Amino acid sequence: MDQTEYHQIAEKYLDDVYRTVYCCCKNKENAEDAVQNAFLKLINTKQTVFNDDEHIKRWLIKVALNECKNMWKSFWHKNKIPFDELDTDPEYRDETHEELIEALDKLPQNYRTVIHLYYYEGYSVKDISMIVGISESNVQVRLKRARDKMKVFLGEE
Numbered sequence: 001m002d003q004t005e006y007h008q009i010a011e012k013y014l015d016d017v018y019r020t021v022y023c024c025c026k027n028k029e030n031a032e033d034a035v036q037n038a039f040l041k042l043i044n045t046k047q048t049v050f051n052d053d054e055h056i057k058r059w060l061i062k063v064a065l066n067e068c069k070n071m072w073k074s075f076w077h078k079n080k081i082p083f084d085e086l087d088t089d090p091e092y093r094d095e096t097h098e099e100l101i102e103a104l105d106k107l108p109q110n111y112r113t114v115i116h117l118y119y120y121e122g123y124s125v126k127d128i129s130m131i132v133g134i135s136e137s138n139v140q141v142r143l144k145r146a147r148d149k150m151k152v153f154l155g156e157e
Contacts (some may be wrong), residue, residue: 006042006043009042009053009056009060010039012053012057013056013057013060014035014039016057016061017035017038017057017060017061017064018031018032018035020061020064020065021034021035021038021061021064021065021067021068025068025071030068030071031068033067033071034064034065034067034068034071035064037063037064037067038060038063038064038067039060041063042056042059042060042063099154100150100154102153103150103153103154104116104150106149106153107146107149107150110142111142111145111146111149112146113132114128114132114139114142114143114146115143115146115150117131117132118143125139125140125143
């Protein structure tokens with residue numbers, strides 16, 4: 001496979017492969033690594049004969065998904081320590097706010113993210129919109145829903 005042909009294939013299928021793998025990895029960095037490894041394997045493959053473009057696309061997706069699965073099985077992934085099991089607490093965790101932190105931990109990830117960025121990092125709704133990649137109105141909706149859920153968790157009306 002020559003360089004021109006490789007670039008055409010990369011331009012044509014990169015987004016499709018990435019989107020598919022991202023659903024499996026649920027992490028941008030792992031998805032990018034898996035896609036990169038799949039395209040590297042495409043460059044280095046000598047034995048596989050591709051029938052058509054669709055065959056190349058299916059091959060890339062399959063290899064990238066396998067790369068993602070391999071990451072999940074890796075020693076590093078299996079042996080990392082969850083955040084809540086660390087010996088030291090982050091600066092914002094102390095006994096006076098433990099009930100609040102426990103309520104925050106119950107929120108879905110998308111709500112925790114906007115709450116953290118808004119209250120702990122001090123970002124504006126506009127900034128959060130750009131960071132998370134959603135509209136400003138969606139940020140406001142998530143903040144409102146997160147606050148409502150927090151009230152329920154904390155037993156406030």
